[in-house]
Amino acid sequence: MTYLFNDPTKFANELVEGLVAAHSSRLFRVDGGVIRRHKAKPGQVVLVIGGGSGHYPAFGGFVGSGMAHGAAMGNIFAAPSAQQICNVAQAVNSGGGILFCYGNYAGDVLNFNQAQERLRALGVDVRTVVVTDDTASAPFSEKHKRRGIAGTLPVFKAAAVAADSGKSLDDVFRIATAANDRVRTLGVAFSGCTLPGAEKPLFEVEIGKMEVGMGIHGEPGLYRLDATTADGLAALLVDKLLAEIPAVISSPKGARIGVIFNGLGAIKYEELFVVYRKIDQLLSARGLIIAEPEVGELITSFDMAGVSLTLFWMNDELEQTWIAAVDTPAFRRGNVTPSSGEAVDTTALKNPHQLNTGSKQSQAVAAVVFAAFEAAWQVIDKNQDELGRLDAIAGDGDHGIGMHRGLTAAVTAAKEALVAKAGAGTLLKVSGDAWSDQAGGTSGALWGVILRELGDVLGDEARPSTSAIAAGTAAALRGVTDLGKAQTGDKTMIDVLHPFAAALACGASRGLSIPDAWAAATIIADEAAQATARLLPKIGRARLHAEKSIDSPDPGAISMALIIRSVGEVLTERCS
């Protein structure tokens, strides 16, 4: 249960404000996250981390000397948008290149990749290390598919120490990659978490059971066991992790390891220490040498009752980074020399939108598009809970909230564009930016692309024909495929967008009016959305629990079909 909040939709924003107020000697707030108060040395590499909010100390609590230079902070459990990441990255860029480092979640990968492309196009050298320490989320043979949890900490630290010591981007990348190769985590949960304003937990664990390998967004665990004693749990975690010692470690006897015993939100420190006592005994009995263990809350999931154990199998170089001094809001160790860098000037970082005035015709079209956004908002508002329920079956349950947040931002941006007499193309593009910026997550990034592509094709001059709408939808489909890499049949929104685009093209070639072509394509979109129930998810969060989603349609496909239908009603009313 989250007891203290104001407006739940402002929770993430307000927590960043408070974090910065409490740590004003260390942190600065920028649009999209927080950065170190003092500038990095000119020409050095900087480390940008990030992820959804709700996991404190990850990620804003890990910004400061000896750790990240900046953290992009998304909404609750939603990846930060590409724009947020770019803002943070540009604020800390010191000219020596940027390393992006974050946990492996589809939404984060999508948005960080987009940000990386944008920054590279501006001539900034950006590399990425995605952390994959969660042993429960895929077999070792598919380590690149594993999620990132508490093992992000030693990887961040390795990258940051290397960057601050003046190493090249290649070296920082190599060291962070080595750290990720050598870190393993396993977690268990005893209860779910309740997000601010929610009436019930996002997911539940049966009383007396524990879910082994449950994800930090409530992604279901891999199996359920009877809850055990503190010592029993210590033995389970140690045994499982010692069954996967990295191949570079010739023998565990005498190996030096960093250890993190992490609480996920609702476990008392006292309980953590009772379990850690046994973990220490078991690891020591195997001849392992523990260096600087960390017991406490390092990556959490609101009030989820759970713990995770991380083993970091170090070499000499990595051990130096693990024991190095650090001074961040949530993680401090040793004595850090006060920074001599000057304070960052954030006034230069504002990036106001350019609103192009449209032709008279295009302004009239913009008014119809605005009405379409309002209709879409209404249908998502009505179906928000159901979309969340569908997403919780195999994903993380945030699809309804995310779509609602995105559309709310899109409607506000569209309204501003309308008042500024923007054309339809510009209105679509600024709304798309606002959507992806506020919604975060996978679907936020993809809807941003859809609206931007559509806006590009429609432009700010002409009154669009049915062919132009069909061409815009085809461009949107290409954009979504390029960014998200899903194909037809993977159980995603593509399974609706693809047949919908084809049906619109068919309507255009038959000479149908926009409302008629749209209405015919809506029937196809509805059927396609329902038909996703029979598919197995092959991409995104739902992939891990594919079989659980058989017989339920894909949430992103359903929300798209709902939006298509509501937009069609506006088109019939306004364009006939």
Ligand code: ADP
């Ligand atoms: P997240 O997965 O980040 O929690 P949402 O829950 O808002 O984001 O959206 C989930 C939906 O996004 C899925 O139901 C699916 O339709 C869509 N989706 C996920 N990954 C992809 C992808 N790679 N390509 C296209 N659509 C995707």
Ligand code: MG
């Ligand atoms: Mg989701």
